Amino acid sequence: MNAPATAIDLRALLQETRVQDVLDQLERELVGLAPVKARIREIAAFLVVSRARKQLGLEAGTPNLHMCFTGNPGTGKTTVAMKMADILHRLGYSRKGHLVSITRDDLVGQYIGHTAPKTKEILKKAMGGVLFIDEAYYLYRPENERDYGQEAIEILLQVMENQRDDLVVILAGYKDRMDVFFQSNPGFGSRIAHHIDFPDYSEAELFDIAKLMAQQMHYQLPGDAEQALADYIARRTKQPRFANARSMRNALDRARLRQANRLFNRALREGGSTGADLLQTLAAADIRASSVFRNASTPDAPVPGEDIDEPYSSPLFNERSLFRKANNGH
Amino acid sequence: MKITQGTFSFLPELTDDEIRAQIEYCLRKGWACSLEYTDDPHPRNTYWEMWGLPMFGLKDAAGVMQEVTACREAHPQTYIKFNAFDSMRGVESLALSFIIQRPPEEAGFRVVRAESNDRVLRYTLERK
Numbered sequence: 364m365n366a367p368a369t370a371i372d373l374r375a376l377l378q379e380t381r382v383q384d385v386l387d388q389l390e391r392e393l394v395g396l397a398p399v400k401a402r403i404r405e406i407a408a409f410l411v412v413s414r415a416r417k418q419l420g421l422e423a424g425t426p427n428l429h430m431c432f433t434g435n436p437g438t439g440k441t442t443v444a445m446k447m448a449d450i451l452h453r454l455g456y457s458r459k460g461h462l463v464s465i466t467r468d469d470l471v472g473q474y475i476g477h478t479a480p481k482t483k484e485i486l487k488k489a490m491g492g493v494l495f496i497d498e499a500y501y502l503y504r505p506e507n508e509r510d511y512g513q514e515a516i517e518i519l520l521q522v523m524e525n526q527r528d529d530l531v532v533i534l535a536g537y538k539d540r541m542d543v544f545f546q547s548n549p550g551f552g553s554r555i556a557h558h559i560d561f562p563d564y565s566e567a568e569l570f571d572i573a574k575l576m577a578q579q580m581h582y583q584l585p586g587d588a589e590q591a592l593a594d595y596i597a598r599r600t601k602q603p604r605f606a607n608a609r610s611m612r613n614a615l616d617r618a619r620l621r622q623a624n625r626l627f628n629r630a631l632r633e634g635g636s637t638g639a640d641l642l643q644t645l646a647a648a649d650i651r652a653s654s655v656f657r658n659a660s661t662p663d664a665p666v667p668g669e670d671i672d673e674p675y676s677s678p679l680f681n682e683r684s685l686f687r688k689a690n691n692g693h
Numbered sequence: 694m695k696i697t698q699g700t701f702s703f704l705p706e707l708t709d710d711e712i713r714a715q716i717e718y719c720l721r722k723g724w725a726c727s728l729e730y731t732d733d734p735h736p737r738n739t740y741w742e743m744w745g746l747p748m749f750g751l752k753d754a755a756g757v758m759q760e761v762t763a764c765r766e767a768h769p770q771t772y773i774k775f776n777a778f779d780s781m782r783g784v785e786s787l788a789l790s791f792i793i794q795r796p797p798e799e800a801g802f803r804v805v806r807a808e809s810n811d812r813v814l815r816y817t818l819e820r821k
Contacts, residue, residue: 458753458755459752459753461752480745484748486756487748487751487755487756487757487759487760488750488751488752488756490751490752490753490754490755490756490759491752491753491754491755491756492752492753526755526759528755529753529755529756530755
């Protein structure tokens with residue numbers, strides 16, 4: 364046996380675990396979220412140092428890695444949780460590095476005696492990885508003292524305390540409701556070491572996110588479309604049911620629908636081939652056709668659903684002539 | 694008398710780490726793990742009691758080991774075996790099965806005679 368080392372190269376350890384790759388990826392793929400990234404870097408540094416300490420024989424037990432992500436919808440909680448699972452896996456704190464994403468329904472049973480086996484089954488599936496509980500505050504229903512959620516919470520707490528090596532639990536939800544949840548379940552709050560708050564995105568960040576998404580879907584936005592997108596964001600953020608990055612994804616998806624419709628109409632009208640440049644360009648009109656722009660005159664009026672467009676006429680379903688033509692042809 | 698049933702039964706008892714390694718192998722193969730226990734290890738007794746349902750969709754052996762511990766605590770005096778089921782179409786059968794607990798005293802069997810028709814003697818096994 365070699366004599367135990369008395370010094371360790373942290374940088375070598377960092378390179379060996381390839382954690383920096385995940386952190387760089389996080390930096391590259393996630394716009395904004397500066398406090399979250401800073402916190403994750405802290406956690407990663409702490410874990411690298413813990414590992415180094417372990418290699419030098421300075422054992423201090425498994426660090427408490429349970430986390431709580433709070434923030435409004437669409438601020439990237441699930442995405443970051445997946446990256447976190449990857450980081451923990453690379454550092455050896457999670458053996459398999461998979462993420463099991465669940466909500467109340469997956470843990471809480473329908474009748475007496477149903478909850479415990481259900482919760483245990485989910486916990487077994489999450490062993491060796493990360494258990495991500497979305498909207499965790501629903502587990503506790505104060506209005507019903509016989510609610511089975513309490514049973515699930517007790518099992519969860521027990522596993523969080525006794526099987527830290529096997530499982531990392533990440534809770535997620537809105538800030539205010541999670542605070543209430545922790546107040547009524549103090550055992551939970553004290554077992555969670557890292558509370559990370561996800562701030563809302565600024566308009567500039569939302570713009571970058573939308574552009575990044577469009578780029579990932581292989582779409583291009585010319586100058587006037589970018590302007591339209593910026594206008595869209597300025598209006599959309601002031602409307603109810605705004606869900607940050609998720610709203611951006613939805614807006615892009617609807618713009619893609621309109622673009623497809625526009626190209627289809629054009630092809631029917633003019634015939635001829637449609638070039639690749641047209642197929643990958645979202646025009647300003649595709650974005651400005653959104654109902655967000657129509658409701659601008661009455662900004663306080665409630666929007667039915669999230670930015671639902673009026674049913675537009677699709678040539679596939681409306682142009683009878685098309686079908687007739689096709690039928691005559693055969 | 695040491696009962697020899699299933700895989701590894703001629704080897705010394707597996708340690709928990711060895712059991713865990715076997716389970717890891719099964720999970721890597723995508724097999725569903727389950728536990729069964731009985732106080733009647735007769736070779737013709739194919740129906741052991743199930744300890745909970747088979748565990749599908751697990752990624753790590755920790756979940757199975759948790760059940761192993763729970764089953765041992767609940768039934769310290771019985772035989773417990775671990776089964777891994779391969780659900781692949783065309784296979785759909787037990788892929789691995791081995792005993793992970795024996796009672797402290799294994800009773801074993803003895804041969805019994807039974808008179809049959811026309812003075813024919815039939816032999817069978819009976820628990821001691």
